[in-house]
Amino acid sequence: NAGVIQTPRHKVTGKGQEATLWCEPISGHSAVFWYRQTIVQGLEFLTYFRNQAPIDDSGMPKERFSAQMPNQSHSTLKIQSTQPQDSAVYLCASSQESQNTLYFGAGTRLSVL
């Protein structure tokens, strides 16, 4: 079991460009979460899918962030018109059921110049 796989590990974008982050959850896990981690804010919840259905996106900045899970093997987080304040480590996690332990990927470090 390779664990949760996130690609790319690092992404650098210019201000105003689009960034797409990829996550492959652990096979058989029904719950997928996206978090954002910064020094100032720590780990912040962004969005949650259960059995591929979007359940809660309350942590997502509404205008420029979107997340999808087109099949059980991957989820994407898309940030349009990236801004310097979007610079952070974006972490994807999966769990067998919604109430179980989260297993995190290594994260994607996004740098917006």
Add this chain to the structure above:
Amino acid sequence: QEKVQQSPESLIVPEGAMSSLNCTFSNSASQSIWWYQQHPGKGPEALISIFSNGNKKEGRLTVYLNRASLHVSLHIRDSQPSDSAVYLCAVRRTGGYKVVFGSGTRLLVSP
């Protein structure tokens, strides 16, 4: 909104000593509590969880939960330099799915 606070922010202990980390949460309905360990450049990894009042021991780790005081602590016996990492306290409400994390304690174990 659940609030999770950790103390101290950073901790330095000599090799072989006991490391003690603290976490308080804001809601007694937070039934599920985890401690995660995060090394630089890696994602958080679950170390130990506790779901009922009292204590739980796994290897060198012991966790104590006191719901009345909304407090949970993690103790690492015989700390090793490889234990140096950031430790995150995480809580989830009964029946909920969202896990809320504290800001972390940075532990440094000096050889």
